[in-house]
Amino acid sequence: MTDRVVRYEVAGGFATVTLDSPHNRNAISTRLVSELRQGLADAAADPGVRAVVLTHTGGTFCAGADLSEASGASEDPATLAAQRTTAMTELLRAFLELPKPIVGRIDGHVRAGGMGLVGACDLVAAGPSSTFALTESRLGLAASIISLTVLPRMTSRAAGRYFLTGEKFDAAVAESIGLITSAAADVDATVEAWLGELASASPQGLAESKRLTTTRMLADFDRYGSDVAAQSARLFGSAEAVEGMTAFLQRRPPSWAPAP
16 A cells, blocks of 8 residues: 555565654554554564564654644543553564564654664664654653663663753764664664675574563563553643644644743
């Protein structure tokens, strides 16, 4: 279907899942979440798929939540926030529970919720055009749900800095703090080399090895998931968040920020 926002292709024993909604910078909409989960399910069900490559079209890997969808919906804000929170939590859990490695291939900007997708990948290569930022604090929000996959990757000092300031950093910094595996001059060559290594591993070996690396993260979903979900839903319905998202969509500073 030409109107899909996530493309799924299989070649050479690997599935490529491409975020293909450049008009809104691959924002995490209800539709994108649904199609991305379907892609993961298709990969899980195909015995010929050894691993999944997650990539993107356009200059942005993922801009985070689709704020236009969040602010323009007719449903009760609290109900909508709860639905979106549940969907995002289930999506990140699906990444971790997929019994096949997920390799992130990024050469573009990553913001907010997109950082959660990066944290949920098993290997991530980011090219020279990549930048990263946890921008939630600037919108009256917090990186609630995505903290479940981002915090285990980053050093504690880096998390304290970037969760609070919302400042932008590049691929070299992302590698140094553990968010990504490699800041790659040639992202395609790096990913191809990894896929060559994965092709030498058995499906069972990959599945059980991944299980070892994700068990503690999944335990945090069980331990803290309901708390961060409640925080996320509460914040999305707050007056400060409404002001922050409205200001963002109107391309103006929010009321608490200094004028440019």
